[in-house]
Amino acid sequence: MRKLAVAAFGGNALLQSGQKGTIDEQEKNAFETSEKLMVLIREKNYNLVVTHGNGPQVGNLLLNNTAGNKLYGLPEMPLDICVAYSQGFIGYVIEQQLRNVLMEHDLDRDIITIITQVLVNKDDEAFNNPTKPIGPFYSKEEADKISVETGSVFREDPRGRGWRKVVASPRPLVINNKKSIEKIAREGTIVVAVGGGGIPVFYKQENKLQGIDAVIDKDLASALLASQINADKFFILTDVSKVCLNYNTPQEKTLDRMNIAEARRYLAEGHFAEGSMAPKIRAAIYFVEHSGKDAIITKTTKLGIDDGGTRIVMV
Amino acid sequence: MRKLAVAAFGGNALLQSGQKGTIDEQEKNAFETSEKLMVLIREKNYNLVVTHGNGPQVGNLLLNNTAGNKLYGLPEMPLDICVAYSQGFIGYVIEQQLRNVLMEHDLDRDIITIITQVLVNKDDEAFNNPTKPIGPFYSKEEADKISVETGSVFREDPRGRGWRKVVASPRPLVINNKKSIEKIAREGTIVVAVGGGGIPVFYKQENKLQGIDAVIDKDLASALLASQINADKFFILTDVSKVCLNYNTPQEKTLDRMNIAEARRYLAEGHFAEGSMAPKIRAAIYFVEHSGKDAIITKTTKLGIDDGGTRIVMV
Numbered sequence: 001m002r003k004l005a006v007a008a009f010g011g012n013a014l015l016q017s018g019q020k021g022t023i024d025e026q027e028k029n030a031f032e033t034s035e036k037l038m039v040l041i042r043e044k045n046y047n048l049v050v051t052h053g054n055g056p057q058v059g060n061l062l063l064n065n066t067a068g069n070k071l072y073g074l075p076e077m078p079l080d081i082c083v084a085y086s087q088g089f090i091g092y093v094i095e096q097q098l099r100n101v102l103m104e105h106d107l108d109r110d111i112i113t114i115i116t117q118v119l120v121n122k123d124d125e126a127f128n129n130p131t132k133p134i135g136p137f138y139s140k141e142e143a144d145k146i147s148v149e150t151g152s153v154f155r156e157d158p159r160g161r162g163w164r165k166v167v168a169s170p171r172p173l174v175i176n177n178k179k180s181i182e183k184i185a186r187e188g189t190i191v192v193a194v195g196g197g198g199i200p201v202f203y204k205q206e207n208k209l210q211g212i213d214a215v216i217d218k219d220l221a222s223a224l225l226a227s228q229i230n231a232d233k234f235f236i237l238t239d240v241s242k243v244c245l246n247y248n249t250p251q252e253k254t255l256d257r258m259n260i261a262e263a264r265r266y267l268a269e270g271h272f273a274e275g276s277m278a279p280k281i282r283a284a285i286y287f288v289e290h291s292g293k294d295a296i297i298t299k300t301t302k303l304g305i306d307d308g309g310t311r312i313v314m315v
Numbered sequence: 316m317r318k319l320a321v322a323a324f325g326g327n328a329l330l331q332s333g334q335k336g337t338i339d340e341q342e343k344n345a346f347e348t349s350e351k352l353m354v355l356i357r358e359k360n361y362n363l364v365v366t367h368g369n370g371p372q373v374g375n376l377l378l379n380n381t382a383g384n385k386l387y388g389l390p391e392m393p394l395d396i397c398v399a400y401s402q403g404f405i406g407y408v409i410e411q412q413l414r415n416v417l418m419e420h421d422l423d424r425d426i427i428t429i430i431t432q433v434l435v436n437k438d439d440e441a442f443n444n445p446t447k448p449i450g451p452f453y454s455k456e457e458a459d460k461i462s463v464e465t466g467s468v469f470r471e472d473p474r475g476r477g478w479r480k481v482v483a484s485p486r487p488l489v490i491n492n493k494k495s496i497e498k499i500a501r502e503g504t505i506v507v508a509v510g511g512g513g514i515p516v517f518y519k520q521e522n523k524l525q526g527i528d529a530v531i532d533k534d535l536a537s538a539l540l541a542s543q544i545n546a547d548k549f550f551i552l553t554d555v556s557k558v559c560l561n562y563n564t565p566q567e568k569t570l571d572r573m574n575i576a577e578a579r580r581y582l583a584e585g586h587f588a589e590g591s592m593a594p595k596i597r598a599a600i601y602f603v604e605h606s607g608k609d610a611i612i613t614k615t616t617k618l619g620i621d622d623g624g625t626r627i628v629m630v
Contacts, residue, residue: 021389023396060383060389061400063383063389064379064380064389065379067379067382067385067386067387068375068378071378071382071386072378074336074379075336075337075338077338077404078338080407081338081404081407081408084406084407084408085376087403088399088402088403088406089396089400091399091403092399092514092526093396095432096526100522100523103522103523104522110492110495112429112492112495113429113430114427114428114429114430115402115406115407115410115428115429117407117411177425180425180504184495184499199407207415207419208418209414210411
């Protein structure tokens with residue numbers, strides 16, 4: 001029986017910093033990312049679930065949304081709908097390019113992309129202190145006006161680019177369709193799911209789910225999925241080969257392995273940047289603690305290489 | 316064993332003519348549409364695949380896309396990507412509202428939304444004569460400029476609103492994931508798939524699938540899916556209870572039943588409007604001819620009522 005792996009990509013697997021984000025660029029990036037997955041599919045022969053971020057893409061979709069409203073008077077869609085757009089888009093591009101790579105390698109594996117909703121709690125303390133900036137920059141006056149109309153919270157950009165909406169990043173509680181995701185993946189079909197951390201939904205009242213203005217951390221949502229579907233391996237993909245202490249200083253030290261007690265201590269000591277390595281470490285700890293299996297943080301070119309990343313282990 | 320039904324909705328199941336298309340309107344429409352599906356799920360106890368159009372939604376997404384380019388210089392996305400956006404969006408909203416209705420009725424059925432690619436042939440004769448108008452209206456000068464830059468074809472709007480891009484509507488050949496769709500649906504999970512007729516893709520070369528600027532007729536794609544997954548029933552949902560001859564004339568006659576020879580004759584006699592009833596009749600003929608089972612054209616409020624629609628039968 002094949003083992004089951006979850007591989008979590010950043011939104012930059014499709015759109016890299018410095019690129020404009022044309023469809024040609026994003027398809028090319030997805031193709032190259034897919035080639036690097038071949039080691040897991042062909043050599044390691046895993047069943048596979050691919051998750052992905054959506055930061056750059058959903059940012060552009062929010063801007064399009066605002067522009068369509070300003071220029072053509074179209075109704076603006078809330079953030080959960082923009083996440084749904086981005087799941088359709090990125091999932092389609094990954095599925096198509098992965099399909100092309102599989103055909104080139106003469107591998108007969110099907111791929112399926114699932115629009116994924118993730119349940120959060122409206123009483124999550126994150127809603128009292130929204131911190132995640134999203135969407136376009138506004139003047140103070142525009143921001144105040146929208147804030148009064150919609151209740152949205154705005155913060156001034158630290159780099160002086162204007163005022164920007166901030167949303168909460170609540171903890172993911174339940175991945176919808178997790179049973180189907182596990183079943184389909186264990187039957188050998190590659191599943192693309194939980195894009196952008198999932199579309200955040202909450203119980204507005206009993207028997208009534210509703211989308212909510214929030215962004216779920218995609219590494220944490222992926223860790224939750226990986227532990228709930230009993231994945232054997234959880235790969236968190238980033239742009240460095242290994243996790244480092246004292247990153248970008250003369251005392252920099254790469255880590256081949258750490259246990260979750262060490263990982264927690266390094267986190268507390270501030271070795272890992274928020275919005276970058278810190279959420280990946282937290283996601284790795286979550287998976288290891290809940291599954292008893294190892295998590296690996298690395299870059300795509302090091303996938304499947306034995307000492308190619310940092311292994312996070314229970315003890 | 317439960318029987319398997321495919322129900323094809325128009326894009327207006329979420330966005331009705333005269334509405335602005337706010338998310339509140341679309342969620343409310345999806346909830347009401349979902350309530351009407353309960354007769355198939357609860358009383359008739361079908362396994363169910365739901366397909367849907369995307370006309371109004373993809374129109375707005377194309378406008379947003381153009382506006383984001385004009386106002387913020389964002390790269391414009393091609394039509395296949397806009398269809399992918401719309402599948403994510405509409406699938407999410409249908410899944411969520413259907414989930415809410417199922418909870419209200421205390422029914423334990425899961426729902427899954429699949430991003431669906433559909434293969435077309437680049438030699439399809441439809442590409443020689445694109446007829447389907449999409450996206451924003453342009454001046455003659457703008458249209459000429461975009462045409463030179465991109466090769467897109469533009470036609471003047473018959474109602475004088477300007478020039479508009481026209482794309483081909485090629486025949487759907489293969490529904491990707493059809494095996495997974497059938498398997499998941501037959502296990503009892505409700506599947507939402509083939510949104511907007513599917514994302515049109517073609518073989519650019521051997522082992523290389525690529526999206527293409529085209530729109531696949533959603534009724535025909537739904538008929539292809541229904542016949543390929545051996546559905547027992549195919550419901551094509553529209554805004555009239557029954558198909559009519561001499562529609563909207565003093566000689567109007569409603570049809571309870573017609574065989575496919577009669578359906579072909581009425582089509583040839585021009586009883587059914589293009590862009591409206593004609594593609595539904597063609598889709599019904601396709602399904603009946605390829606499956607030997609009956610197709611039913613009706614409105615959602617008549618679902619499950621024995622003489623509630625027009626039944627299209629083999630002989």
